[in-house]
Amino acid sequence: MTALTSALEITKLAHEMHVDEAELAFLATTSPDDLRDLRGIVSHAMFSRHESRVKGLAAVSKKLPAAVTAKIAEIAMGPMLSARVAAVMEPADAAKLAGHLNPEFLAELSVHLDPSRVEGIIAKLDDALVVDVGRRLMAQGHLLTLARFTGVVGAETSLKVVDGASGSDILQLALFIDELSVIDPILAGLPDETVTELAAATDEHDEAAEALLATLTEDSRARIASLT
Template identity: 30%
Template sequence: MISFATRAELIKIARVLDVDPDDLNYLADASPAALREFRVELARTLDKRYQALFARLGKAGSLVPAGVAAKIATTFFGPALCGPIAANLPPAKAAGLIEQLPVGFLADTARYIDPDVAAPVVRALDSRSMSPVVQELLRRGDHVSLARFVNALTDRQLRQIVPQVRTGDDLLLTALNVETAQRLDALLALLPDDRVAALLQAAVDRDLVAESIPVLAAVSPQAQQRLARIAAGLGTEVSAAVAAAAAAAGEADLAAAFPASR
């Protein structure tokens, strides 16, 4: 069985190569960390060849009215090409262009944007522009795309976006795809206790506790203590499940943090 983390990386690699993720199942024996390293290097290598073209198209797009640029983007370029071009637009121009594009097209394009490269553009957006796209990604169940943008968003943007991720399932599946522990800490800090409880309960209900252990082990000790306290309030089932899975994964400190392990 392919792990959740491995499956997420295969999805991201498939988007870089524009293939079906199932076509990459032969890579499933590699660790998620190795797959992530391969994906980053693959994307960098492929983009390098066309970076000058993306830069020229971005410059050209900044010279025409937003409405005209939006028409060209949707009619001629498409999401796969617009993703890398977006990183080369001036942030203010990109923000104006987004207002002219259909929400579905923006959600499609999000699959092809590297948030680390496009961070200046992402951080120039306001919640009014982002909210419809976030809701569309959630409707599609595209937690991979949503989680990738957590790294690029500012703390202010996170405060505006996190309340829109309403269900425990969506919170869990997004958190499992976040790649940076520091941003996970920021994400958890914005969630009130009842929503953290919903996230933990979803991990048990969906049988994803074992898949959650690398995430729980990566956050700060303070965040782990809070998670343990909230888990204890849900009853022994959740605490016992996390403690047992942490012990099985060799995460003794995490297992010791949960009351059921004592």
């Protein structure tokens, strides 16, 4: 299981650095805890690199109408820079701005966000918008991004996002989640058919099954066993 956990952490690190996983293959023997710490260091370094300039952009955007700022973000700034600016904005201002952005652009922007920096913003967003963006990410295959936000939006909203998703996709999502405490409530809210699909997917990957089962309560493990 350690090898699988390290591989998952390398995937997350590659996503954070915007590089191909193959470029980080030399880290394969590094422990999951060390990789997790490295990811945190990289995230902080990448965010702080242009922090003063980003804060300047956030200050300027505060002086403009939200609709105007939204148009500038979509046309001129793009999703990556917009994500950096959002992370330093006041939550209320950022949430107001999000209401003027195209949901598709918000989905693209989310790929570049650090959920831990925007938790206050997400808490102020309309639940329907969060679910809409989440489903777009799911449809586009951005399961890693979804997994990072699961601990922030909580199990109830996450269940709305994954409604109709395959058991295989949910297994992959669960393996990427950092906030392990939300996995069990999500599983509890899934219909039997989906849990059966998830169990079938784990049968093909022993390490994945072991990693998932280790995060679950006895009741959830018993439910999976009864359905298989």
